[in-house]
Amino acid sequence: MDFQLKTLDPARAAREKCDAIVLVVAQGFKPAKDPLTSLAGHALDAGDLEAKPGKLLHAYRSEGIAASRVILAGAGDGSARRVQSAVQAAVGALRSSGVKRLLICLPGEADEAAVRAAVTATAEASYVYVATKSKPEGREIERVTVAVDDAARVKDAFEAAKAAAAGIEFARELANLPPNHATPTRLGEEAKKLAKAHGFGCQVLGPKEIAKLGMGSFMAVAQGSEEPPRFIVLQHQGGADGEAPVVLVGKGITFDSGGISIKPAQDMDEMKFDMGGAASVLGTFRAIGELKPRVNVVGLIPSCENMPDGRSVKPGDIVKSMSGQTIEILNTDAEGRLILCDALSYAERFKPGAVIDIATLTGACMVALGGVRSGLFASDDMLAESLQSAGDAAMDLCWRMPLDDEYGDGLKTNFADVANVAGRAGGAITAAKFLQRFAGKFPWAHLDIAGTAWRSGANKGATGRPVGLLYQYLLSRQDSAPAPTKTRRRASARQ
Structure with a gap:
């Protein structure tokens, strides 16, 4: 989809053609003498339109308006969140309508946040999955023009929103692919394509190389x-030489049967979404490729399947992690933390x-926060605050959860340094406490996206979250970092 700002x-x-x-249309809307705002003014006066978020009124072949279709979309107080709701509802109503060229007119007072919301909402509402359909009905909207009173004033926000939308869509598409398509090998291939297209450093390690690193878990x-498993390393060198990078680590379980601790059959198909963390890292790099922010970023993706087999790990087995810590595997369905550590x-x-x-780590986080906010755990207050602020700005919300030491008591075992699960109570927190044991040498945060990475039901599918949050966080770090003084070179990870 081609986005333009005018x-x-x-x-x-x-x-406009x-x-x-x-x-x-926001609250306090005042029509002028032009045909478009006059139409909205008459509709408001007649009570046919309300400026409430999500309220729509369709018009066809209106006098003085070149476009054959007009949708008047209520946006409440005109805030970014209300603009998001309005645009999402309007664009959703235009799906399968044959519209190819769309113009979105924002209120005159629309700020950068409203522009970001309009772009990402348009991309989300118009997304159609077609990759594995024999007779795909593709997205019809080809060009979207966002109209504002001063394009120069919001240009930077618009460009950032375009990049984020591209990354979110890339993540959605990967996560929506069936597990016989989106294998660990396929994720490695997609990483290589991104690297070639955007100049990233890239390594894709196979089973022998992974074993040589001592990644027993x-x-x-x-x-x-x-x-076969893959360990993917992507690098963007946009910051100054020697600048400490941000490392994004994405869980890449391309299908999770639960292993020997097998899951119930109902809804097991949704376990193709268990690589949502990996998809979000690749999606964030897709967004990085658009604007190449001045920050150093590393993406790490451990990717494999979790399947029941005669060779599968068993409850009670003890494995040795790369850190040297031994882990008693009490439940093979708690596998995400084993590859992440x-x-x-x-x-x-x-x-x-x-x-x-x-x-996508725990069902417990879904119970706690539903599908509205991702769970945020962090060992560093400043990092937590930055991520929370980025989520608010991107409207990709998260909520900080506790990491009290006492939550780790349930991971104690008589037979290894740590068990991979504790009891049912506080399951999202005890999972985070497990990961924290392996993250003591750097500021660390964990996003549990089990409730936000996909939707179930009639609108089943990946959401692309939290690409928006992650990309906004990287942009915020860029804004506080000095510009690089030397020509960047492609870096590669040491094996």
Whole structure:
């Protein structure tokens, strides 16, 4: 989808050549003499339109307006969140309508946040999955023009929103692929394509290389599947020489049967989404490729399947992690933390300024926070605050959860340094406490996206979260960092 930003007043917007116009109408709306705002003014006066978020009124072949379709979309107080709701509802209503060229007119007082919201909402509402359909009905909207009163004033926000939208869509597409398509090998191939297209450093390690690194915990999960594991390393060098990078670690379980501790059959198909963390890291790098922010970023993705087999790890088995810590595996369905812990140990070699792992980790987090906010755990208050602020700005919300030492007591075992599960109570927290044991050498945060990475039901599918949050966080670090003084060179991770 091609996004454009234009300075257009309502009178010029009414004359713009396009198939449909969405006019966002906020509270306090005052019509002028042009055909577009006059139409909205008459509808408000007649009570046919309300400026409440999500309220829509359709018009066809209105006099003086070049577009054949007009949607008047209520946006409440005109805040970014209300603009998001308005645009999402309007664009959703235009799906399968044949519209190819769309114009979205934002209120004159629309700020940078409202522009970001309009772009990302348009991309989300118009997304259609077609990759594995024999007769795909693709997205019809090809060009979207966002009209504002002063394009120069919001240009930077618009460009950042375009990049974020591209990354979110990339993550959604990967996560929506069936598990026989989105294998660990496929994720490695996608990483290589991103690297080639955008100049990233990239390594994709196979089973022998992973074993040589001493990643016994990761290999224990992978050993039950015939699909070979992959450990993916991506690097963007946009910051100054020697600047400590941000390391993003994404859980890449491309299908999770639960292993020997097998899951119930109902809804097991949704376990293809268990690589949502990996998809979000790749999606964030897709967004990075658009604007190449002035920050050093490393992406680490441990990827494998978790399958039941004669070679599968068993409850009661003890494995040795890359850190040297031994782990008693009490439940093979708690596998995400087993691959992440070795990736966290690997992250130490980059001497990172911050490490953020992203994982569809626990059903307990879904129970606690539902699908609205991702769970945020952090060992560093400043990192937690920065991520929370980034989530608020991107409207990709998270909520900080506790990490009291007492929560780790349930992970004690008589037979190893740590068990991979505790009891049912506080399950999202005890999972985070497990990961924290492997993240003591750098500022660390953990995002549990089990409730936010996908939706169930009639609208089943990946959401692309938390790409928006992660990308906004990287942009905030760029804004506080000095510009690089030397030409960047592609870096590669040491094995």
